[in-house]
Structures are given as C-alpha cells and as structure tokens.
Amino acid sequence: xxxxxxxxxxxxxxxxxxxxxxxxxxxxxxxxxxxxxxxxxxxxxxxxxxxxxxxxxxxxxxxxxxxxxxxxxxxxxxxxxxxxxxxxxxxxxxxxxxxxxxxxxxxxxxxxxxxxxxxxxxxxxxxxxxxxxxxxxxxxxxxxxxxxxxxxxxxxxxxxxxxxxxxxxxxxxxxxxxxxxxxxxxxxxxxxxxxxxxxxxxxxxxxxxxxxxxxxxxxxxxxxxxxxxxxxxxxxxxxxxxxxxxxxxxxxxxxxxxxxxxxxxxxxxxxxxxxxxxxxxxxxxxxxxxxxxxxxxxxxxxxxxxxx
Ligand SMILES: Cc1cc2nc3c(=O)[nH]c(=O)nc-3n(C[C@H](O)[C@H](O)[C@H](O)COP(=O)(O)OP(=O)(O)OC[C@H]3O[C@@H](n4cnc5c(N)ncnc54)[C@H](O)[C@@H]3O)c2cc1C
Numbered sequence: 450x451x452x453x454x455x456x457x458x459x460x461x462x463x464x465x466x467x468x469x470x471x472x473x474x475x476x477x478x479x480x481x482x483x484x485x486x487x488x489x490x491x492x493x494x495x496x497x498x499x500x501x502x503x504x505x506x507x508x509x510x511x512x513x514x515x516x517x518x519x520x521x522x523x524x525x526x527x528x529x530x531x532x533x534x535x536x537x538x539x540x541x542x543x544x545x546x547x548x549x550x551x552x553x554x555x556x557x558x559x560x561x562x563x564x565x566x567x568x569x570x571x572x573x574x575x576x577x578x579x580x581x582x583x584x585x586x587x588x589x590x591x592x593x594x595x596x597x598x599x600x601x602x603x604x605x606x607x608x609x610x611x612x613x614x615x616x617x618x619x620x621x622x623x624x625x626x627x628x629x630x631x632x633x634x635x636x637x638x639x640x641x642x643x644x645x646x647x648x649x650x651x652x653x654x655x656x657x658x659x660x661x662x663x664x665x666x667x668x669x670x671x672x673x674x675x676x677x678x679x680x681x682x683x684x685x686x687x688x689x690x691x692x693x694x695x696x697x698x699x700x701x702x703x704x705x706x707x708x709x710x711x712x713x714x715x716x717x718x719x720x721x722x723x724x725x726x727x728x729x730x731x732x733x734x735x736x737x738x739x740x741x742x743x744x745x746x747x748x749x750x751x752x753x754x755x756x757x
Contacts, residue, residue, distance in 0.1 A: 461486025468595025492604035509614035512542035640666030644700015685710035703728025
C-alpha cells in the first residue's frame with residue numbers, strides 16, 4: 450500500500466499529536482517544528498523529516514510557508530494543536546488556499562483508501578460526530594489526547610525560508626490596549642447572564658469576584674447584544690473557551706452554546722432563580738435563589754471568612 454503523507458505542526462511539547470498521525474494507515478510522518486527544540490526526539494516516534502523555520506514569522510507568512518510545503522509534498526493529513534491565537538489565523542488561510550476542510554476537537558481517525566473517517570466532539574460537546582472526508586484534511590486536537598507509539602527512525606531536518614503571503618495585504622496593525630482581560634487563563638471566574646436586570650447591577654458580581662480574586666465572564670447577550678461588558682468576557686461557542694478551577698454562573702440559563710465554552714471547568718456553581726434552568730443539569734453545586742438576594746449575602750459571608 451502507498452504511504453500516506455502526514456504533516457504535524459507544533460512545538461516540541463505537542464508531540465502527542467504524532468499519536469493521531471500514527472492512526473493513518475502506513476503513514477509517512479513529517480513535523481513542522483515551531484519554537485525550537487531537539488528534533489531527534491521526534492525520531493523516537495517514527496517521524497522521518499523535521500522542518501524548522503529559518504526566521505520568526507507572523508501568522509500570514511506561516512500560512513504561506515505552509516501552503517508551499519503542503520503543495521510541494523502533497524500531504525493528505527495536516528495535524529495541529531487546537532485553535533490558539535496563532536493557528537486561528539494561520540490554519541484557515543492555509544486550508545482555504547489548499548482547498549481542504551478543517552475539523553476541530555478530533556477524537557479519532559480511521560482510514561480506508563483515500564477516505565478518512567474522523568470522529569470529533571460536536572454540538573457544543575454534547576455529541577460525538579463522525580464525518581468522512583476524502584483527499585486532504587486539516588485536523589485540530591489537543592496533543593495530550595493521544596499517546597504516540599515508539600518507533601525509532603532516522604530523522605532528516607530542513608530549515609525553511611519563510612514565504613511572504615500572497616493575496617492578502619496588511620493595511621495596518623494596532624496594538625491591543627494593555628490590561629485587557631485574559632479570561633482563557635483565569636483560574637476563578639464569576640460569570641454573569643441576563644438574570645441581571647440592569648448594567649449597574651453587575652456591580653454585585655464584580656464585588657463577589659473581587660473578594661474571590663476572580664475574573665468576570667459573561668453570556669453572549671451581555672457582551673454581544675446589551676454590550677454591558679466587552680467581548681473579552683464572553684464565554685461560549687462563539688466566545689472564549691475557559692477551563693478555570695471554579696466557574697460560578699450567575700443568572701445564566703445554561704444553553705448548549707454557553708456550555709460549550711466552559712464545560713472543562715473543574716467545579717461549576719450555578720445560581721439561578723428558576724429550578725428548571727438547564728444549567729442545573731451541568732453543575733457541581735446549584736443554588737435556586739434570586740441572585741439579588743444570594744450574591745450580596747455570599748459576598749458578605751466570604752468577606753468575613755476571607756477577612757477582606
Ligand atoms: C450560533 C450561536 C452561537 C452562540 N454562542 C453563544 C456563546 O458563545 N455564549 C453564550 O453565552 N451564548 C451563545 N449563544 C446564545 C445562547 O443560545 C443563549 O441565548 C445565551 O447563552 C443566553 O444567555 P443568558 O443565559 O444570559 O440569558 P437567558 O437565556 O435569558 O437566561 C437568563 C437566566 O437568568 C435567570 N434569572 C432571571 N432572573 C434571575 C434572578 N433574579 N436571579 C437568578 N437568576 C435569574 C433565568 O431563570 C434564566 O435562566 C449562541 C447562540 C447561537 C445561535
């Protein structure tokens with residue numbers, strides 16, 4: 450059987466992704482190593498060729514470099530870690546330019562000839578979906594999900610000269626103001642929803658967050674429709690994905706699109722006046738109470754306990 454060419458893109462700590470590459474029948478695995486590291490390590494897992502970049506690149510030139518590499522080597526499967534700030538721009542450009550679909554949150558991969566059967570988390574993590582794709586496909590998955598099997602090979606390395614992007618012109622760039630919220634990195638989050646009647650009432654949540662040392666998150670209507678908070682706070686399918694130790698949802702109903710952004714939280718506390726709110730089916734602790742009564746009382750109690 451012909452070998453299937455697979456390209457893994459990532460840093461040296463993403464080598465778990467080789468485990469996904471090994472699910473391809475007779476794979477020829479190459480690795481585009483970003484950020485430096487010992488390329489010979491990759492040879493322990495059957496990688497035969499490692500590419501590095503000869504210079505630092507922005508997202509656009511990485512995409513063009515990738516397009517060039519894919520076209521020259523005719524890779525069928527291109528594997529990357531989950532969407533991060535960098536890949537969010539790079540992968541869609543590269544995929545569009547090489548006419549390939551991108552499948553995210555991949556769980557498994559099977560191959561039959563030139564058809565790939567890919568299983569992934571779908572519907573806001575509520576279902577596993579299996580799709581069939583032919584020819585070329587981009588797959589995104591968390592590296593820790595896979596464990597590569599040892600298979601020692603000889604690795605050759607090649608340094609790539611980054612290519613400038615074609616077809617896209619950067620008109621201007623602007624620095625994001627400093628001091629913005631990085632909700633994705635927060636360990637504790639108090640998240641607010643439409644249960645708050647007025648923007649000024651959010652101060653109840655801000656006071657609670659201050660006592661806990663938490664960041665403020667929110668549901669989509671609060672950021673997108675009411676614009677009470679900036680989009681930096683928005684959690685969910687179309688907002689930010691968070692995985693704090695504590696996620697406290699106040700006045701949020703718990704629709705699948707919101708849950709999709711916070712299901713990996715360690716402990717989830719829900720405060721909602723409606724006992725039938727769907728969020729209660731997806732929490733560790735649920736409080737059926739009016740937030741206007743409960744939140745100030747909780748803040749007061751925590752202040753006493755934490756002496757703040
Ligand atoms: C394509 C698509 C993408 C989407 N992406 C996202 C996303 O990324 N993030 C997101 O959040 N949503 C997203 N949504 C919207 C989502 O479907 C819901 O509409 C939204 O999450 C609801 O926000 P909410 O829970 O704040 O408001 P509501 O659904 O109106 O819920 C308010 C909750 O507050 C409770 N409440 C009311 N008064 C009180 C009180 N006094 N005390 C305590 N509780 C009270 C109510 O019982 C209710 O459960 C998306 C929708 C679509 C179609």
